[in-house]
Amino acid sequence: MxxxxxxxxxITGASRGIGRAIALRLALDxxxxxxxxxxxxxxxxxxxxxxxxxxxxxxxxADVTDLEQMQQAVATVEDAFGSLDILVNNAxxxxxxxxxxxxxxxxxxxxxxNLTGVFNGIKAAARAMMRQRSxxxxxxxxxxxxxxxAGQANYAASxxxxxxxxxxxxxxxxxxxxxxxxxxxxxxxxxxxxxxSDKARQALFARIPLGRLGQPQEVADVVAxxxxxxxxxxxxxxxxxxxxxxx
Amino acid sequence: MAxxxxxxxxxxxxxxxxxxxxxxxxxxxxxxxxxxxxxxxxELVIDLEEEFDITISxxxxxxxxxxxxxxxHIEEA
Numbered sequence: 365m366x367x368x369x370x371x372x373x374x375i376t377g378a379s380r381g382i383g384r385a386i387a388l389r390l391a392l393d394x395x396x397x398x399x400x401x402x403x404x405x406x407x408x409x410x411x412x413x414x415x416x417x418x419x420x421x422x423x424x425x426a427d428v429t430d431l432e433q434m435q436q437a438v439a440t441v442e443d444a445f446g447s448l449d450i451l452v453n454n455a456x457x458x459x460x461x462x463x464x465x466x467x468x469x470x471x472x473x474x475x476x477x478n479l480t481g482v483f484n485g486i487k488a489a490a491r492a493m494m495r496q497r498s499x500x501x502x503x504x505x506x507x508x509x510x511x512x513x514a515g516q517a518n519y520a521a522s523x524x525x526x527x528x529x530x531x532x533x534x535x536x537x538x539x540x541x542x543x544x545x546x547x548x549x550x551x552x553x554x555x556x557x558x559x560x561s562d563k564a565r566q567a568l569f570a571r572i573p574l575g576r577l578g579q580p581q582e583v584a585d586v587v588a589x590x591x592x593x594x595x596x597x598x599x600x601x602x603x604x605x606x607x608x609x610x611x
Numbered sequence: 612m613a614x615x616x617x618x619x620x621x622x623x624x625x626x627x628x629x630x631x632x633x634x635x636x637x638x639x640x641x642x643x644x645x646x647x648x649x650x651x652x653x654e655l656v657i658d659l660e661e662e663f664d665i666t667i668s669x670x671x672x673x674x675x676x677x678x679x680x681x682x683x684h685i686e687e688a
Contacts, residue, residue: 494654539650 367592369394372445374438376428376485377455379406381554382504384413385580386452389588391419395450398422398441400434420445428455428481434488447496450591451489453482453526454504456519458556463517471518478522479529486533490542499542502590503530504583505602507548507610523548527602534600543599545590550606552578573608616663620682623658627651637679659685 373390377383378399384406387397391414401407404425411421422444426433441448456478459470482503493499508516509523527546534544551557551568557577560568569575583605589595590603604610625632628645641647647655656672659665659681665688667675675681 491654491657494650536650539648 366394367594368450368588371395371449371591372398372441372447373450373452373591374398374400374441374448374485374489375452375454376400376481378410379403380410381556382549382552382580382583383452383454384410385584386454386587387421388413388417389581389584390450390452390591391417391421393588393592394419395591396420396422396445398424398437398444400424400426400428400437400455402427428453428484429476431484431487434484438488438492442492448489448492449498450500450502451485451493452502452504452587452591453485455481456504456506456522456556458516458519460515460519462515466517474518475522475525478519479525482526482529486529486544490533490537493542494537494540497541499537499540500591500595501533501537501542501544502587503544503546504587505530505546505548507550507604507606510548510602510604511610530602531600538599543590543596545595545598545600546602547583547586547590548602548604548606548610549583550578550604550609552580552583552605554580571609572606576607578605578607616685617682619662620659620685621678623662624655624678624681627655627658635678637677637682639678640676641678642676655681663688 368390373395375383375387378387379401387399387410391397396419397414399407399410407423411423414421424437424440426437457474459474503526505526506523508520509527512520530544530546537544586603586605621632621635624635656667660667663685
């Protein structure tokens, strides 16, 4: 597949997990990749894997919560690759606690990375995409942002916010041929879900019709669809990648 | 200097809206004559801010309806 050859993609949180899988998949489809993260070593590993596939990789150490750093990152991509065609806002964190035990810092940090980070990414990339009259923005939300999850008030609120932001940006940018969609993963095998106990895992499986956790690659495959030519008539959509958990 | 501002503003609008510079006068209305939408106006204001290294408040931006108004706003800034 080379449906993204000549395209460039910027992916936040590209050092591991779903972000790394997205970076590798878009590279496989032919795109050059810029990856943003705060974990330099892991980001370098993602880069090595991409370069093995014969695509270019630009590692960018930046904090998505800082708009100026994100604007600088987009400028770096444009200098390195000449344009920015695809933005994947993937960076996310959890700081789980029941709300009555959740401190303000846990709330603020999760909102800053997961929601303000998406705002910053879109704001940094929007003008260039609008100018070139084409672009794809894909935000990584979560089914938790649609159905809630005990112990994740901050995370669920941030992901619900991402969904609303996705729909609003789809409306604002549609006339400029910029499509904005989201994926809403369910429970995916990553460092984020690693800490689940065996008991919690078994309980989860009972709620997942496909009977297993998802793989990062399976989310990346849907992101690749949203980044590619076959989804040109989709905007403002939230595609659940959750083994059927939410229908 | 004033003519220079005029030329640069008109050049910028011509490029952005894909019209010939000699079709644009002070009375050219962004919405009625150039079919600008709110996104075009937002982008134009950012372009003008960058071109002339000025800041245009949202309140002022909303008052700009014609090319002449854009030029005089920049000359006063």
